[in-house]
Amino acid sequence: MEGSSQGGYPGMADMELIADALIYRQGDMTISADHRFGPGTTLITGRIGSGKSTLSLLLSGQMEPESGAVRRSGIESEILSLQFPEYHITGATVAEEIRSWGVEPTSVLPVIPEAMWGRDPHTLSRGELKRLNLASVLARNPDLLILDEPFSSLDADMKRWFCREIQKRRERITIIFTHEREIIPDSDDRLVMRNGQLEGEGGSRQSRAMNHSRPEETQTTFSDGRLRLLSVISLSLGAFISIGGALLALVWWAGASRKGRRLPEKRLIAALALLILVPAVVTEILVGGGVSYGIRMGVILLISFWAYAEFRGGDMLDIFVSFFGERFGFDIGLAAEMTLQSFHLAGSDLREIQRAFSIKGMKIDHKSIIPAALTLLLLHIRRADETANLLAIRGFQSGGTHKPNFSTFPKDVILTFFAVLIAILSIFIFW
Amino acid sequence: MITIHDLSHGILRIPALSIEPGITTILGPNGAGKTTLLSIMAGVIIPETGLILIDGNPPRSCEVGWVSEFPDRNILFERVFDEIAAPLRFRNLPMEAIETRTMEIAEMLRITRLLNRKTRTLSGGEKVLVALATALVTSPLLLVIDEADSHLDEETAWEMQDALRSDPPPYILQSSQYRDIAAVSDDCIMIRDGRVISGGIPRDG
Numbered sequence: 009m010e011g012s013s014q015g016g017y018p019g020m021a022d023m024e025l026i027a028d029a030l031i032y033r034q035g036d037m038t039i040s041a042d043h044r045f046g047p048g049t050t051l052i053t054g055r056i057g058s059g060k061s062t063l064s065l066l067l068s069g070q071m072e073p074e075s076g077a078v079r080r081s082g083i084e085s086e087i088l089s090l091q092f093p094e095y096h097i098t099g100a101t102v103a104e105e106i107r108s109w110g111v112e113p114t115s116v117l118p119v120i121p122e123a124m125w126g127r128d129p130h131t132l133s134r135g136e137l138k139r140l141n142l143a144s145v146l147a148r149n150p151d152l153l154i155l156d157e158p159f160s161s162l163d164a165d166m167k168r169w170f171c172r173e174i175q176k177r178r179e180r181i182t183i184i185f186t187h188e189r190e191i192i193p194d195s196d197d198r199l200v201m202r203n204g205q206l207e208g209e210g211g212s213r214q215s216r217a218m219n220h221s222r223p224e225e226t227q228t229t230f231s232d233g234r235l236r237l238l239s240v241i242s243l244s245l246g247a248f249i250s251i252g253g254a255l256l257a258l259v260w261w262a263g264a265s266r267k268g269r270r271l272p273e274k275r276l277i278a279a280l281a282l283l284i285l286v287p288a289v290v291t292e293i294l295v296g297g298g299v300s301y302g303i304r305m306g307v308i309l310l311i312s313f314w315a316y317a318e319f320r321g322g323d324m325l326d327i328f329v330s331f332f333g334e335r336f337g338f339d340i341g342l343a344a345e346m347t348l349q350s351f352h353l354a355g356s357d358l359r360e361i362q363r364a365f366s367i368k369g370m371k372i373d374h375k376s377i378i379p380a381a382l383t384l385l386l387l388h389i390r391r392a393d394e395t396a397n398l399l400a401i402r403g404f405q406s407g408g409t410h411k412p413n414f415s416t417f418p419k420d421v422i423l424t425f426f427a428v429l430i431a432i433l434s435i436f437i438f439w
Numbered sequence: 440m441i442t443i444h445d446l447s448h449g450i451l452r453i454p455a456l457s458i459e460p461g462i463t464t465i466l467g468p469n470g471a472g473k474t475t476l477l478s479i480m481a482g483v484i485i486p487e488t489g490l491i492l493i494d495g496n497p498p499r500s501c502e503v504g505w506v507s508e509f510p511d512r513n514i515l516f517e518r519v520f521d522e523i524a525a526p527l528r529f530r531n532l533p534m535e536a537i538e539t540r541t542m543e544i545a546e547m548l549r550i551t552r553l554l555n556r557k558t559r560t561l562s563g564g565e566k567v568l569v570a571l572a573t574a575l576v577t578s579p580l581l582l583v584i585d586e587a588d589s590h591l592d593e594e595t596a597w598e599m600q601d602a603l604r605s606d607p608p609p610y611i612l613q614s615s616q617y618r619d620i621a622a623v624s625d626d627c628i629m630i631r632d633g634r635v636i637s638g639g640i641p642r643d644g
Binding site: 035036054055056057133135136157160161162163164165166187189190320321322334345346349394395397398399400401402403404405407408409410411 | 468469470481482483503504505507509513515516517518521525526527528529530531532533534537557560562563564573577589590591592593594595617618
């Protein structure tokens with residue numbers, strides 16, 4: 009691989025990556041960048057939370073900007089190295105993992121010694137994984153290399169090794185996002201991220217001062233979690249029992265749910281629709297009643313998506329403590345909170361893993377689904393372990409002080425009334 | 440005084456070591472056993488053999504605060520107040536006492552303005568201060584900080600150090616990636632390949 013990277017100097021002078029008036033909003037921060045990146049090393053520093061990781065995703069094309077564009081010229085290969093190397097794992101052994109980057113294990117010697125090649129990459133420490141990732145992408149030597157926090161978890165010797173290696177890429181573009189100060193490579197250009205804006209001297213065009221402050225608010229249809237739970241149970245029951253109940257529940261859903269929170273991701277809808285449609289069609293053909301089944305299940309799914317999107321942190325604790333008290337209710341409530349949170353985290357992990365796959369030019373398909381699922385599973389086991397330790401350290405044994413605080417608005421009562429009515433109608437009239 | 444006798448766990452071998460009150464930084468290269476040692480001190484891991492006493496008590500029978508490598512990924516509650524108050528809630532204290540103590544620790548770390556915020560929307564530095572407040576809210580005898588600054592920029596790491604010194608618990612054990620931070624602590628313990636090379640007070644068992 010290293011041999012193939014030598015040719016073609018004339019074209020390389022023109023190699024450039026241009027961030028043209030990039031804008032991306034994230035919560036109440038606006039990420040903006042307007043800069044031309046040429047061959048050599050560009051160092052982008054900035055405090056944590058200043059938007060460095062997001063900009064690295066925008067520059068690598070892993071995320072689309074809201075406005076502006078990223079343009080490349082003369083760049084034929086590119087790699088983004090993510091901050092957390094766990095997400096990158098696709099191989100069952102270290103050797104396989106190195107090959108997944110398109111390089112042979114011999115080209116990462118002596119950083120990754122032969123004794124490590126047979127190991128499962130999931131058993132490596134974060135420092136070793138980072139080393140594996142950096143050695144592989146440096147050996148691959150792409151035209152454009154974007155590195156997000158390459159120094160985190162490396163010890164001083166490895167940091168120095170990395171800086172020396174980066175110097176060998178002078179004719180290619182290297183962009184390093186880091187907060188490291190002590191050991192850093194010589195750079196041709198230095199920039200800084202401040203509150204989402206890429207600023208700096210040395211070739212930077214005037215950066216626009218923009219700050220669209222958008223306060224983050226989570227409005228929900230219901231204020232009272234108990235009534236929401238009662239409504240969800242009533243509607244699901246109503247929809248399950250009869251087709252009339254299902255249609256009324258659909259009307260309720262269309263009227264009560266907020267736009268934009270109603271539906272999950274398109275691909276998930278397609279998968280679930282298929283799951284409902286296939287048995288519905290088969291039932292319809294064989295014994296009849298399949299259409300009714302399809303509609304009822306569809307409505308129940310819509311309502312459960314809505315209910316999931318509506319839940320706020322603390323709801324579960326409120327509801328269970330108000331029903332079962334501060335001992336038993338607290339324990340179940342806390343477990344429910346943790347479960348919901350791990351669902352949210354699984355979603356963000358999955359996005360990271362998809363990104364890591366697409367960086368390697370792989371897609372999550374029948375062949376790669378197993379390593380991807382394994383990575384996700386191991387991340388979760390590790391996190392569950394951390395959470396359990398944290399709860400133990402914080403002194404959790406059983407029960408806890410919690411005073412549920414519900415504010416019930418007239419709207420809550422009206423919506424609940426109709427939801428319960430639908431269940432009653434479904435049972436006594438349509439069934 | 441913290442005393443360690445005949446400790447052996449994984450690669451870690453510490454025949455005898457004493458640690459005086461104050462801020463002690465554990466230093467060493469990747470894989471030297473820093474996290475293992477800190478986890479044992481905090482009572483997260485029970486060592487294969489060995490005895491650890493913190494002012495005469497084993498780690499699990501005294502109050503210990505813990506700030507992990509990823510303070511921002513180890514947040515359990517959505518509202519800052521609930522996060523900081525959690526250890527007090529778990530101890531079934533009355534609500535008034537919980538509120539008083541939570542306010543007190545928030546004032547000490549100067550994060551009162553954050554109490555009603557959502558933990559998700561905090562900046563990285565703010566999350567670290569919240570993790571620190573949560574670890575300190577029970578007035579622990581020992582506070583353990585494991586590489587909490589390895590994903591922090593230097594300013595944020597120093598903010599955490601300043602916050603620590605505003606009302607420090609009797610013992611603080613930390614590992615840090617910043618040499619300057621190690622330099623200003625009361626004591627440094629160097630470990631390599633699981634053995635103490637320097638620092639602390641080596642004693643005969």
